[in-house]
Amino acid sequence: MGLAGLRIVLMEPAGQINVGSIARVMKNFGLHQLVLVNPQCDPRSPEALMMAVHAKEILESAQLVATLPEALHECVRVIATAGRVSSWETPLENPRTALPWLLEEPEKPVALIFGREDRGLSNEELNYAQRFVRIPTSENYQSLNLATAVGICCYELAQSTQTTETPTLAPNNLAPWDVVEAYYQQLESLLLKIGYLYPHTAASRMEKFRQLYNRTHLQIGEVAMLRGILRQVEWAVNQSNYENL
Amino acid sequence: MGLAGLRIVLMEPAGQINVGSIARVMKNFGLHQLVLVNPQCDPRSPEALMMAVHAKEILESAQLVATLPEALHECVRVIATAGRVSSWETPLENPRTALPWLLEEPEKPVALIFGREDRGLSNEELNYAQRFVRIPTSENYQSLNLATAVGICCYELAQSTQTTETPTLAPNNLAPWDVVEAYYQQLESLLLKIGYLYPHTAASRMEKFRQLYNRTHLQIGEVAMLRGILRQVEWAVNQSNYENL
Structure with a gap:
């Protein structure tokens, strides 16, 4: 299991502070590939670079693309994060249960998608993923800050590389x-x-x-x-x- | 196990954005008691309130005290968070292992202490705690943002109160x-x-x-x-x- 092939994909992020914080927490947990889909802010602005502190190179090497399909190019496993979702029948899983699945094909590109700060991912965008995670929160206030959500997922991914390996399905050839x-x-x-x-x-x-x-x-x-x-x-x-x- | 008696104690926090983000993530995970020891910023500034979004009441009801012992008044269990610590002989534990211990006395006050953004807690301050946690990070960049560290610990605390329910498909209509x-x-x-x-x-x-x-x-x-x-x-x-x- 390894984090090297893992892309963090942000859909139309609008907050420079968020994008900078995300670069920092990615480096904290050993992740390096950041992909921004049609960003609504400047990911190399002074505010973003300030929040990144010692992870500026992640912002500088971040890939900017126009559409979600471009961000997922060649990925063999894709998980999307979701908040409250109505009219969605696929189960939302706990990050701890689902995220390690991304790391089971260490040589191949995989992606974890995060939605917009204000309205997440559309159903059409969710449909590009194979599994869906939702960080369990209090019913009194469910909406997590984007950088917080990314931080928790990066932490879970890093934690899962350290513990005993989860038994996997047969060495399979998942379709990209x-x-x-x-x-x-x-x-x-x-x-x-x-x-x-x-x-x-x-x-x-x-x-x-x-x-x-x-x-x-x-x-x-x-x-x-x-x-x-x-x-x-x-x-x-x-x-x-x-x-x- | 319950989160109601748990205090989040911040030692001399200097960043308004951090304090506001911490209020938000506390409410996201069902925590409400925030104690600030000799804060170096205004926890009710517009920036802090903006980052708190729907958790402004946590900033407004936050307790401000002059010293760490005041913040820990009547607490029966105390854990401190640590980054790199030199000349410290007590073991640093993983949050997942150690934090649930705080929740084992549901009726009594307990505390989780976080150090300053730039230099954490002094050895003297660490000595007020009974156990010590360190969030495992990459060796290339160990220093977590304060709000990120609090967020991960709140997430771990909330996770540990939930009986591990794997989300299932909705009460569904499986085809015979x-x-x-x-x-x-x-x-x-x-x-x-x-x-x-x-x-x-x-x-x-x-x-x-x-x-x-x-x-x-x-x-x-x-x-x-x-x-x-x-x-x-x-x-x-x-x-x-x-x-x-």
Whole structure:
């Protein structure tokens, strides 16, 4: 288990103080890769650098990208953090239980996503992840400061590298994020074509499929199998169409 | 075990942002008693109140005292936090191991002491405590931000009061075995029809699909959704065939 391949992904962070504090706490716990998606503040502002103290290099080497998919490029395991979530059927797990799973493929890129300070992640953004964590809080005040949430998760990750290793599933070949995403895209376009989905409801229905498949932690061979079916269905549907010409 | 009698004691805190953030994270994790020993900043300044967000009452009710012994008045158990400590022979413990000890006397006052941002606690101050914790950090950067350290300790305290409940799927509607089986049958016959499966290999290939879907613990609504897709594919394939007649 190792922290080297782990990306901390911040979705549209707006607070310079938060971003600087996050760089510091990442270095405190041995993490180095920070990715900012469409940041709403300057991550190299004097305030951010001041809060980073001796972790300025993490801000300086932080990757800035425009979209969440870019931030997740090639990641084989993705966890998203969530606060209160309505209309979400996948279970929210405790960080202590779920986060060590990110460290089970030490050579490969993995990501932990944090939402915006004010409104977290949208359901669409959550759907890019395979597991979801929520830091348990008092019911009287559930909203954690972003840097606090990142700090607690970094602490848990570092703690989990020190303790006895949790038994893992078989040495598996989990499908990278982009491969699974390509399957969803192919599925959606086929379902539109055969009239199962309608353009105006496709997104919400696809959300349910994403939740179902994300839960399974698809392996590379399984995605290939699922895509093979889609190709065969396309072929069967098209062939008849050609015959009609 | 309860958090009600627990005091968070800050020794000469100098950062308003830190004090405000600490109030917030205390409330997030169900703690309410904040004691400031000879503070070097105004704990009710606009900056502090801004960082506290919805925990302003913790700043307003914070007790300000001149000396550490006053802050510890009547406490039956006291733990101090330490960073790097030289010439200190008592062992530094992991917060996860040591902090629950504070909560074993729920009716009585207990305290957790944090040192100054820049130089922690003196040996004399440490000597007021019975146990000592140190949050394990990377050797490359050991110095945690004060609010981060308090946040992690509050999180650990709150975690230790919870009976370890693993979050489960909501009281859900798991599909009965026969409903799932009917889906597998329908899938198999469609895949044979469109030429994805061949009769002599169908069984072994279907095994892989069964493994994939069994892993997800399909719900009733999800099986209905998956079967809806199969019906639509059948329709799309058949329709063209009828047109060919």
